[in-house]
Amino acid sequence: MYAVVTLQDSDEVMVVPSNWLSSDKKHCYWPPFKSTEKCMEAVQNKLNPETEGKLWEKLRISFLGEYGTFEKAKEGQKEIKEYEEWSYPLETVLPGIKRQRLESTQVMSNNQLQPLPPVTPASTSRMSADDKVEILQMLRDVKSEVQQNSTMLKILKDNTVSEAPSSTCVPSKNPKLPLRTIEDVARTEMELKNATTRKKYVKYLSRLGGFMPKDVIKNIMQQVLTDDLAMQFNWLGRGDKQAFSQLMLTDVIRDAALTRNVNRGDCESEIKKYLSYAAGRKKREQGGPGHEIPNVISTSMMDNQSEREIPWNIFD
Template sequence: MPSAKVVEQFEALPQPCHSIANQQPAKQPAKQPVKPPAKPPVKPGSSKQLPVLQPVLQPPPVFSSVLSAPTTSYSQPVTNTFEHDQLIFRALEEIKAQVRQNTLLLQALAKKQPAQAAPSLPEEFTSPIQTQEHMRRVENVLLEKTQEKAMTTHLTALGGMNAGDAVRRIMRHLITDTLATQYNWLGRGGQKKAFAALKITAAIRGAAAAQNITASECDSHIKNWLKYSSDRSGGRKRRAEEPQSPVIGMLQT
């Protein structure tokens, strides 16, 4: 048996009033919501103002009808991309057709330009120049600046599809092929006269310049037109009808 001293020491120890199983867990304090730190107010003159949103760009007017179609909407996801692409392709085809139509209209107007009313001119200008006497009369009239300007305006109205066509129209309107055979550009050779020295050449250059044709281009086309005037007046046909010499026939065979 334990001694009385040991019993007294055991009874002096503190005894728990409840068992460990009956103890309740301590309650945790409720968590408070964390508030974000308050931002300082931005003054009107401060550089930290919020950026201003720019308005959305509007589509071009060409595609306004396509983009506003009921099958497509920018506020909703596209559900039929194939149909949307077809609408765009159709609009492009219409634009290309309109461009082709405008081109044909411009070409038709250019072809009709010779039929337009020309300024009033003296009788020397009413028909192509056929003789040297007729050319001298025209040159005397062109000594007056007003008449030269009227001639330039008259020749400009003839028009042309390009530089070569415009110059050839002017030359056919001014001089016959038969008279053109008596001229070349500088009159070299002693048998032909210089077309470059005539007053009418200045009027031709002025009409060409009004159609954005340079002087060098104009002179080049005049030279070619004078060069082949003999063929146009029947020289090529006469050469074809001339009997060939036996030596030439043997060389060709």
């Protein structure tokens, strides 16, 4: 296990092994090495916090979170550093936010908000770890809502949503796969909020065949989205790509794969590979004569679906 902490003396956000933390998680042993590389090696190898039987120096810390692997801890460290770039303006209003929750009748006077007292940088440096964690969670929530709203605005702008007021909540009568655009994905995400529709997708995708995890996931992914669309995703949404792991559609794929004895770990691993190889498949497809394109669709899939329309009658 690894933890992400803030060193109180320097305000640096660091990754450390959990065995370096004190029992109350308010202090952390720190190696005496001058070399950055040697310190990093000590962290990755989770060395015992001692040299020749002498314990290392203890530093005061703020505990921010714990992770199962070093790689996940580094991702958490990066995320926290990014959010801390926003921390000062949020820290200045956080006392007002808390006061508004506790004294709402006093804050609102004659339908006007009382002005918040100025907060100095010195006071913000004394924020507790709980306050910082609350700020990070608030920012995560804001980021998630912005992403969802942006997707829905694209749908409305392109006029891809049906004129019926309830069309975003009720699955379309004849949905087609594979999905071809981000708007198709957003619309499907809305449809999958319907439990009945979700079960139908799971049942359909679980019937696409395959014996090994690679074949099962390949058959499902090919039926779910085109390579052009797959190229716009990666697992975590790094760079300028969308996060496939955050979709409800991904949970549907996991459930469908599980019915064919593909566990969660193998399912996620094969999805990551499939997304990362999308550009290569597209390149082979555009190669013209002399480039053999492998038959990547399982023979257990139905041959007469010219547009791969889901035969919803199989669910009846």
